[in-house]
Amino acid sequence: MRKGFGKTVWTVLFLALCLGGLSGVAAAAEQPIVIGAPLATAFLYGWDAERGIKLAVEEINAAGGVNVGGKKRPFAVEVIDTRDLEPGVPVSEALLGVEKLILEKKADFIVGGPVRSEAALAAMDLLSKYKKVSILTTGVLTPVYHKKVEGNYDKYKYCFRITSHVGVMANEFIAFLEEIKKGYGFNKVYIMVQDVEHARKGGEVMKKMLTDRGWDVADMKIYPTGTTDFSVGLRDAAQEKRNLLFLWMDMPESSILLKQWTTMKLKALPMGFVSAAEQPGFWKATEGEGEYLIVNLVNGGNAPATITPWTMKFAKAYEKRWGLEPEGYGTSSSYMAVYTLKEAIEKAGSIDSDAVITALENVNLMGVYGKISFDKKSHQVIPSLDPAEGAVTSIVQWQKGKRVQVFPPKTAEGKTLLPPWMK
């Protein structure tokens, strides 16, 4: 009995050891690379990024995963709602979210946000502390971000941004407006912006740049978030015979502005950054009264267009996965961030931060919105109006219910149209 019992115990112990060893091997082989995504998921600029990231991760995993030094590892995504776009939510909430991703969820990389500039700037110190490579893909339009990297490379080298910023966007819009000037002779601009920091600054930048180029620009009109009547401003624009209405608004009430513009048949072509118009549902939401609005989608691929061979592939895959066309401005950039990260990890042969940083600095990938490469000092994606040279924007006009790409010229699929009352 004793001998039999002893044999049984040793057999069980031996089997347990074998199983433990096997499962350890199995776990190591399948151990995912964790992408932490701190995003304001209740807002467009949060959920657009979340969907872009998840689509890319699913595609990469379906194709076998990431080759890390000869071993295939899948990506896993951990999303935390930072709520940083909600009014009154302090920056510290977003930082707690980032820290939770790193310490609790064991994120190997941070992709996506935080979305608000103040939160993203504050998070740079956290990323430096934990030596986590981050690729910013949405929100954060401030040029301060990449200037901070450039100003203190050793500390902030972990931070990359694959989406555009206000400086580039303003120049792109100026180039587009100069085209409009040539084509239609328009030169009188009326600027209407939302009373938030990035919109006011953006409006001021546009006003200065346009004035320097000989445009006639009225004093900027600033509207508090929640304004439901824009009639006074629109009437002023009509009385001053302005022919371009430049808008910079995140608030949903911008659809009221467009409806009033249509009602008044204002002879000023509306254009700018209008988050409500970045969604495919905008057409139905304005009952078609958003027609002719020109909006900058920041990064190409956020509306279907043929920018590179990958763009429509991405747009169709997105629509199949999520049931609607790409929207917002963080979608294509978030998608490309994951693929760019994959490329960098495979080149580095490891997920070691310093190795991945070097690989990212040398990345050269033809993506959804053009050539993806980063400035080696500032880690900002290199922009261009030519997709063969750099990351391109997408300026679209709503025409017959569709977002038609009208700029840059190398990727335009239609001409800028005027409403009938302006012809």
Place this chain on the structure above:
Amino acid sequence: MEILLFGIINSVTLSLTALGFTLVYSISRLPNFAHGALYVTSGYIVWLCVNTLGLNYLLGIVVGIVATAIIGALMYRLIILRIRGMQISEIIATYAIGLAIIEGLRWGGLRGSTFTLPSFLAGSIEIGGIAVDNQRLFVLGSGVAVFAALGLFVKFTKTGLALKAIAQDERAAMMLGIDSDRKALVSFALGSGLSAFAAVLILPLGSIVVETGYNVLIYSIAVSIIGGLGSWGGAIVASFLIGFAQILTEVFLSTQYQMVISLLAIIVTLLLKPSGIFGKQKELDDRV
């Protein structure tokens, strides 16, 4: 002309949004901080009826208004009645309910700018050379009709007279056999229904977003404080004061300060006449 025209339209719009809040306070002496949340909820219910259930728009509106009134009544019956008389608790409770509803809607999918209700009247007409969309004129006409209907209700119906009696003097009304708790329930239902009515008129101008709930609440509080808490006539007068102040600020000062005006007006009113233009609270305190 545009100051007069858009001043009147904006003023009536403001008074419509604040009327339900004022009514509830006048009867139950309770500031309903869930007022803005109910406003947004009613819009969302109508949207669901039309877009998800495929109901006719008018039927959807009826469902939205009735459902919101029921929510208001349930709020009173299940929560507020239990803490009746504990003023701080009442305020905290309604505020918490409002927050829970708004964040619940956001969590439940009310995000982005694409939730909209169709306009009742498309197109526009010119008044004095100024193009005004028909929907805004519809809001103006409906607002006037609601005020008139409410006036007739409190003057010629038994329930209306009872509500008016409680608004004037609750104790005296109770002594005459009017059940104040029951009437408070009716006021909550009616106030919520009025906020829903305002929502279905005004929301077609833009889109249904949860943040509107906070704006509606702020405006309602501003109108009620300036007009005098509990005074229906005061609420209408205050709406016109704020509505015209906003337009004049836009035209002569800057568009940037139009929202600040209503908040500034609260401070000025509290400093100069804390009971509001037609309020009677301080006079009663003085008498006691």
